[in-house]
Amino acid sequence: MDALTGHLGEFGHGLVTTVHMTVVTTIGALLLGVIVATLRICPVPLLRGVGTVYVEVLQNLPLLALLVLFVFALPTIGITFPLFTSAAIVISAYEGAYLAEAIRAGINTVGVGQAEAARAIGLTFSQSLRYVILPQGLRAVIQPMGTICIALLMNTSLAAAVGVVELTQAANNVNLVEAQPIAVFTGAGLAYMLLALLISRITGALERRFAIVR
């Protein structure tokens, strides 16, 4: 227990970094997810292709490989970001691909008649998406999006591999001093669990709040 209580500062820092990273990347991934899902259903073949390539590339590479590539390959062509920013960009892009697929599934649940009615009152394609299709499609997949956000939270621990001192890396550092892996990682694990529970509570509340009367 001393291994945990004696290092509250380090754990606290790590936890704050993890939460910060999770919030930032969730926002980024949601924006990307909506944009990419929209590309994948839009009537312009070229844009649809861009969306498909995006999803196929990012979904089919390991996140760790993407992180390492981004952090170590980009500087060779003169582009460098702070480590936290790099990790946030890569995780957003990666989880964005998964969210895009969930959102596309949601869009597909919206009946074709809704889109026809939207067009029939003179809404443009983007207006139909914004006011009719997406609000209903997103509501249909709040739960799976929540699950992806929990996976995103867990995946922020991979940022440790490129030098971001988030919760897992903080636990690792403490363990190097205390050599009590069971206590240290159980503590860190419980913190992740609480955060994941918080996300699923938020998801549940959103789902009830936005349920469509059927």
Added chain:
Amino acid sequence: MVSVRGLQKWFGPLHVLKDVDLTVAAGEVVVVIGPSGSGKSTLCRCLNRLEVAGAGTIEIDGEPLPAEGRKLARLRADVGMVFQSFNLFGHRTVLDNVTLGPVRVRRVPKAEAREQALALLDRVGIADKADHYPAQLSGGQQQRAAIARALAMRPKVLLFDEPTSALDPEMVNEVLDVMVSLAAEGMTMIVVTHEMGFARRAADRVVFMDDGRIVESGTPDEFFAAPRTDRARDFLSKILQH
């Protein structure tokens, strides 16, 4: 108001509209009848380009139907459509269904759009349902809400694609009554329907379609009393004997 010339439409190998010509004057109410699969719904859907015609020309108020894009959206705003399955937006209240088009397409201020929407809902007899969601309404109420949504755009012409076919029999009349009153007020309407009673009461002209062609067209009195073609006689004898 609406002018269709040489309209052809294929679904794959299926030739569903064969050289259709149709002219509808301003204020005219044209009822399109015919057996299932005769192409009447497809004709209706071609008029606001929900289906893209294979060949031929369509003009609305003298303007040829534009291709996809903003111009088409603008034209659709002037051509109201009422669907068989209502297609109200499920996540919006009835009032928000009606105000969406005026606010986002016509740029009417929200308060004004709301006022007009409430007046329209009152007119179709469901003002008390303004804050309900579509799923909380009966089929007849939903269809009347859909008519109010179409009217809110102040369309030049209204298309009805089998508006009562998905309704319980007892709700058909509440919808037809609204349509009859619109017809009486001079709205230009093209109505695909199986309701012969409506055709008799409200139509200026009945158009009979079969196998992708307009076979016969005339006033309801002429058409129902003395159809000129065998196909129309046969069709009427089947539906009117009960």
